[in-house]
Amino acid sequence: MxxxxxxxxxxxxxxxxxxxxxxxxxxxxxxxxxxxxxxxxxxxxxxxxxxxxxxxxxxxxxxxxxxxxxxxxxxxxxxxxxxxxxxxxxxxxxxxxxxxxxxxxxxxxxxxxxxxxxxxxxxxxxxxxxxxxxxxxxxxPYTPPFPGIDTFEGKIIHTTAWEDDFDVTGRKAAIIGTGATAVQLVPELAERAEALTVFQRTPIWVVPKVDAPIPAAVRTLFERVPATQQVARMVNTTMLEALMVIGVLHFKQAKPLNRAAGLLAKAHLRTSVRDKRTRRELTPHYDFGCKRPTFSNAYFRAFNRSNVRLETSSIERITPRGIVTADGTETEIDTLVLATGFNxxxxxxxxxxxxxxxxxxxxxxxxxxxxxxxxxxxxxxxxxxxxxxxxxxxxxxxxxxxxxxxxxxxxxxxxxxxxxxxxxxxxxxxxxxxxxxxxxxxxxxxxxxxxxxxxxxxxxxxxxxxxxxxxxxxxxxxxxxxxxxxxxxxxxxxxxxxxxxxx
Structure with a gap:
């Protein structure tokens, strides 16, 4: 057949x-x-x-x-x-x-x-x-089986099921997770929420993001002369290769490059976050590249805001009105954002x-x-x-x-x-x-x-x-x-x- x-x-x-x-x-x-x-x-x-x-x-x-x-x-x-x-x-x-x-x-x-x-x-x-x-x-998508999560009376939203009409303005929110998604989302929530608690299990390496609008003249050049965009692609790919292939995959042969990437990320952290204790808690204790690094100019700066708090104690349970950590402290929230990644x-x-x-x-x-x-x-x-x-x-x-x-x-x-x-x-x-x-x-x-x-x-x-x-x-x-x-x-x-x- x-x-x-x-x-x-x-x-x-x-x-x-x-x-x-x-x-x-x-x-x-x-x-x-x-x-x-x-x-x-x-x-x-x-x-x-x-x-x-x-x-x-x-x-x-x-x-x-x-x-x-x-x-x-x-x-x-x-x-x-x-x-x-x-x-x-x-x-x-x-x-x-x-x-x-x-x-x-x-x-x-x-x-x-x-x-x-x-x-x-x-x-x-x-x-x-x-x-x-x-x-x-x-x-x-992965949601850790936090004890008591089914009893929470507020809003729960996973980043993969975001509701476009959802507004965090004026809310007491918490976000669980500090991976690449959270790095993008935290600054946005910090701008609007009355209070934001970031629950971090593992800090992430973050390096400066060389980002800017592409001028209309450059876009026109890319359209009319495609070879110019191919060159831009080649340059960027070469930079990524140096970071990933040499610094990560050839770590034993190129430790100085890996260390340099880590130092860049630490310098970015030091110049972005004012509080010494927060800087220490945001500093990874593993080598650069063990976990996928990411780029951001706004993530670290969000922790300078008075309405943002970093929480590094492990989560013990979730209650109808908040999150209780291993030290017994309960953070009252009405919105729980899950940036808990994928399985x-x-x-x-x-x-x-x-x-x-x-x-x-x-x-x-x-x-x-x-x-x-x-x-x-x-x-x-x-x-x-x-x-x-x-x-x-x-x-x-x-x-x-x-x-x-x-x-x-x-x-x-x-x-x-x-x-x-x-x-x-x-x-x-x-x-x-x-x-x-x-x-x-x-x-x-x-x-x-x-x-x-x-x-x-x-x-x-x-x-x-x-x-x-x-x-x-x-x-x-x-x-x-x-x-x-x-x-x-x-x-x-x-x-x-x-x-x-x-x-």
Whole structure:
């Protein structure tokens, strides 16, 4: 029985959009993109809290093949990222292949028919030759199980479910969390709330944000001479590479650069916050890069306001009218803002149940046998499956580096399928093991294993203490691998044939 679709793509964020564009380029135009939300854009559709902006310069946080000369600022606000996603989808005619409000419950490989069966929440089952999971790294919001949270009588709002008409003016608010989202949101809340208490479990490294409006003349230049924007992209990418690849991934060889980044952040803190005790509490006690750093010129200064207080005692329970910390102090509030991030390793890898060859459950496979994916995109025992947000796939600091590397990998892999006249592929155990050994060895030089990350509580680390998210390569190296990986790292044709061990 022929499958209904060439491919099913799960997720209509930037990863899914990139995958769809590449499927069209490869001649696999009979596909469907399934999205649980009511529109495309992924995180830039779901998130619209005050102060939302990209934390990577816009010229880099975008597709290299689809530059946008109209960014209003160096770090564009979230609404412009959403608009950019809509522009790309419309230009490449993707909307007609998208189904919104469609929740995927799971997918199972049918070895007899050599196809995927994708089950939807409404009971419908779709069949496809290929399955592409583009559910993103930050798609499963997390709310810690604080005792008593169900008894709170005030307003509770999670940053991923922000209500545009919600006004914090005059309220006694608390925000739990001090990650990248809180860094953007705290200054906005501080401007309006009568009182704001920031509950911090782990301080975050914050460096100055070199942000400014992009003059109309520059935007016009980018539009008329695209090469100028390409140069700007190259310069910014090079700076990010120095920060991430050298200072973080090559920590052992480049400790001075990592230390310099930490000193810059500490100097930024010292010149921004007046109170000595607050500065001390906002200072991380782990090496720069253990937890994703962020950029802001307003976060630290918010703590100089008389209506803002930093609370570092752990939360014991939530009462109907406030929050009680471990020292017995109760902070009375009427509004609780949850900037508690996302659950990557328990429910996001993978975000849906995926059953491969021989009944192998992907989530169980990863947890029993280490989180792993060959070149950050394919997994043994999962034929015709591409995981676009996988362990060891995130390269550099811009998500678009990862997306475009995976698009290139798809191009090489499917090109070989066509050359062989086959329709089925599966990465070999040998190739997957060799890749896992290489990245594990390379990460031994990173700050994650060579530095002090004991107090970071970073989402880079999984529940086994492995830093299994980032790929230890430069952007150039990642792209080179994507177009030159050995073609015999895959088996082609019927997947029921067992792999022949190498001599």
């Amino acid at each position: 022929a499958p209904r679709y060439d491919a099913v793509v799960v997720g209509a964020g930037f990863g899914g959009i990139g995958a769809a564009i590449q499927l069209d380029r490869l001649g696999l135009g009979d596909y469907v993109v399934l999205e649980r939300e009511d529109d495309l854009g992924g995180t830039w559709h779901v998130n619209h809290y005050p102060g939302l902006a990209v934390d990577i310069a816009s010229v880099t946080y975008s597709y290299s093949f689809e530059p946008n000369p109209h960014w209003s600022r160096l770090f564009a606000p979230g609404a412009e990222l959403k608009k950019y996603a809509e522009h790309v989808a419309d230009k490449y005619d993707l909307r007609r292949r998208m189904r919104f409000g469609t929740e995927v419950r799971g997918a199972r490989w049918d070895d007899n028919e050599q196809q995927w069966e994708v089950s939807l929440a409404d009971g419908e089952v779709l069949t496809s030759r290929y399955l592409l999971a583009a559910t993103g790294f930050l798609s499963q 990557l390793w328990d429910v996001n890898f993978p975000a849906i149940e995926i059953i491969g060859r021989d009944g192998t459950d992907l989530g169980k496979f990863w947890r029993d046998n280490r989180f792993q994916a060959y070149e950050g995109i394919t997994v043994p025992k999962f034929p015709n499956f591409l995981s676009l947000n996988s362990p060891y796939s995130y390269s550099g600091l811009s998500y678009f580096t990862t997306i475009e590397a995976q698009m290139k990998h798809m191009g090489r892999l499917f090109g070989e399928l066509v050359r062989r006249g086959e329709t089925t592929f599966e990465v070999t155990e040998r190739a997957n093991t060799e890749f896992l050994d290489r990245v594990t060895d390379k990460l031994g030089s990173s700050v994650f294993y060579g530095g002090d990350c004991s107090t970071a509580r970073s989402y880079y680390f999984n529940q086994h203490g492995e830093a299994a998210l980032l790929r230890p390569n430069s952007t150039v190296s990642t792209y080179r691998h994507a177009v030159s990986f050995p073609l015999d790292d895959y088996r082609y044709g019927a997947t029921s044939i067992p792999e022949v061990p190498s001599a």
